[in-house]
Amino acid sequence: MIVLYNPKATRHRNRRFPLSILSISAVLEGREDYAIVDGNLDPHPDETLLSLLREKPVELLAVTVMPGPQTRSAVKSCRDVRWNYPRIPIVWGGYFPTNYTEAALNAPYVDFAIRGQGEDTFLELLEALRARRDLKNIHGLSFKDEDGAHRHNPERALRALDEFPPLPYHRIPARDYLLPTFLGRRTAVHQASIGCPYRCNFCGVVTFSGSREKMESPERTEGSLRHLAGNYGVDAVQFYDNNFFLREDHARELADRLAPLNLRWWCEARADIMMRYSDATWEAIRRSGCAMIFFGVESGSNRTLKEMHKDLRVEDTLALAARIRQFKIIPEFSVIFGNPRDPEGDTRECFRFVRKLKDLNRDAEIVVEHYTPVPQREEMYGGVEKQFRFPTTPDEWASDRWQRFATQKDPFTPWLRPRTKRLIDDFELVVSSRWPTVQDIRLPAWGRRLLQTLSAWRYRLGIYSAPWELKWAQRMIELRKPKAESL
Ligand code: B12
Ligand code: SF4
Known part of the structure; x- marks a missing residue:
């Protein structure tokens, strides 16, 4: 069996179809035995993963990894799997291993990194694991050779999306998303x-x-x-x-x-x-x-x-x-x-x-x-190449400092003085209070009015610094918002 894993990337209430994993399932559907584990839906994905691996012979664990919180979840799960089942190969695909390939392969729990569009590369990797193909001939694949050296095969050309089978929505509880x-x-x-x-x-x-x-x-x-x-x-x-x-x-x-x-x-x-x-x-x-x-x-x-x-x-x-x-x-x-x-x-x-x-x-x-x-x-x-260096392992990316960087909220870049950063954040708060987004369907009408009223003078006069009253109002509204499930 192959296990496809979408590590938790967002809050349960923001879960969406795990499209990256579904695209890979599409090319496996009807030809391979596979299971999907989605950390955005499953409250205990690590336990689900480990029990799957315990119950069935698993040939490959395939993980999608995006920079940010998903990297942190992936690190934890893959570390556990490697510790408990050291023989199961682990492949990472998606934006993290594509854009930080060396860092991905520096992890002892990542054996292969698939760069860019993944469907064909994944199928060819399966053939290689079954000794029917040489790893060196798989475009879009990076891997460690017998000496542990990192090998990066040439890039794979993009293939037209219509050439791939449709997504197998029936393999996930689609309505729950x-x-x-x-x-x-x-x-x-x-x-x-x-x-x-x-x-x-x-x-x-x-x-x-x-x-x-x-x-x-x-x-x-x-x-x-x-x-x-x-x-x-x-x-x-x-x-x-x-x-x-x-x-x-x-x-x-x-x-x-x-x-x-x-x-x-x-x-x-x-x-x-x-x-x-x-x-x-x-x-x-x-x-x-x-x-x-x-x-x-x-x-x-x-x-x-x-x-x-x-x-x-x-x-x-x-x-x-x-x-x-x-x-x-x-x-x-x-x-x-x-x-x-x-x-x-x-x-x-x-x-x-x-x-x-x-x-x-x-x-x-x-x-x-x-x-x-x-x-x-x-x-x-x-x-800015010389002004800082990117982390060299997924574990470092999973640290608080680099999580703040990856989520782009608090990047700690050397050129942005804390004072300027604060002013930008204050400006954002004033603008988003003056015109609360229509996308926040949990924001009650009274909360919307409160934010608009409190922020009006600041926006009019262009005074953005230290909007404590808006921070207080947002916190208070957040506490009184209806739960996502009740909408
Ligand atoms: C959906 C999405 C999210 C969702 C994730 C939902 C989920 N996965 O459950 C949410 C909203 C949580 C999210 C958040 C963030 N995201 Co985002 N996100 C996207 C988005 C819009 C689509 C990704 C997607 O699902 N595509 C559909 C699938 C089919 O495409 P795909 O992922 O590329 O998959 C293909 C290949 O990558 C590969 N592949 C992928 N996974 C795997 C796994 C295996 C095993 C294999 C073999 C192949 C493979 O094969 C697939 C099919 O060809 C992309 C932009 C984009 N259009 O790609 C940004 C994007 C990936 N996100 C990005 C960023 C920066 C973030 C954030 C850090 C932003 C922020 N300010 O907070 C956060 C934090 C991420 C986190 N929480 O961990 C950047 C990444 C850039 C980078 N630095 O590398 C992107 C590219 C947006 C951008 N234009 O900058 N994101
Ligand atoms: S237009 Fe520019 S910013 Fe937007 S996705 Fe393309 S390369 Fe990125």
Whole structure:
């Protein structure tokens, strides 16, 4: 038997379909004996894993690992498994082993690291373990040879998603993952493409896919969602694609196909691409149920955008903020604070930019990011290579200090002074109180009003420092929020 494991990455109430593991199950379905363990759903995943390994002969433990809390869960489980069952090979796949391959292989409990798109590499690894193939000939695989030296085989080219079988939702308790969100009562997640063709030098996706990308056909996306709506009553979807809209003809066809399904949905896109779409295409997207689009707009300075290799102009973002209003789609704008070359100046610039966006579109939601570098194939944004070093083992990544870094909330980067970091956090609190997000469906109406009233003078006067009253109000509201299960 093969065990596919999704270590806990998020709170139980935020669980979603474990898509990474489901994609690997899709190519095993009907040909291999396998089981899925999901730490986001199972309250005791380590015990479940150990009892599976005790009861059945397990050929391989396959783990998906994303930087952040998931790495911490993976470290703990894999350590336990290696200790109790030292002969069972362990393979890691996903963003962590792809972007931090050396660190992954430095762990005594990781034997193989699968980089990038994983389906074919995984099947070939199984053949190798069954002595029918040489490990050296598997593209996308890194491993330790007999002397313990790390071997990195050439990268694997991306394969079109339509060539893989559909996801076997029947192998998980699918209904348990469909939760209420601001989009609907039963929200599913879906990813209709892999990678991204852009080259932003702060982004882990470039490292992962080398500025390449493959999209699913609109027909296949429609088929998957029709299945979810018809069999599980799904009425809302979050698309996890890094760039849901790349080509207008594709977007138009997809929108027309989604419209009859009556779903409300969210996705990520680029402002420049969508500014080139005609009103008719925008209208079709709105009709198909699109409620919110996330745009990584990153900065209000064209110089910084250029330095980020973002290939985007501030003018496009501002024009989009105004234009999207007529289609009644909420934009979610993510801004990266703290350019290492001038963190203080950049922070002030970002404040002005956010205010401009809110002036153009009061419904716009703002996501504040602190610049947190990811290893790049070429130079990193801000030229920060020499200013710090990344951890060299998953155990180090699992430490509190690096967990704070990986989750991007408190990166402790040498160029961001604690005072500036505090000011950015205070600004975020003032903006998110002045306009509480519509995505928080647990926020009661009185709480919303309280936050808006308390923060109004601060936002108007541009006084962000030390918003103790807002921190107090948020804590008090949090204590009185309804439980997620009762929604
Ligand atoms: C869903 C998601 C989450 C969910 C995870 C839900 C879950 N897994 O249960 C949540 C919301 C919790 C999350 C959180 C975070 N995430 Co996240 N997340 C994503 C997202 C949007 C989709 C991932 C996904 O499921 N894709 C669908 C599957 C099919 O694709 P896939 O994972 O790439 O899988 C393929 C391959 O990677 C490989 N593979 C993957 N796993 C395995 C396992 C095996 C055994 C094998 C063989 C192959 C394999 O094969 C698969 C099929 O080809 C990606 C962006 C993206 N579009 O990829 C970001 C992304 C992975 N997240 C990212 C980050 C940074 C985070 C956070 C740290 C952010 C934060 N500020 O807090 C947190 C912390 C993570 C944590 N809690 O541990 C970054 C990682 C970048 C990097 N540094 O490497 C990404 C790329 C977003 C981005 N653009 O920067 N995330
Ligand atoms: S930031 Fe967005 S557009 Fe840029 S490479 Fe990453 S996913 Fe692509």
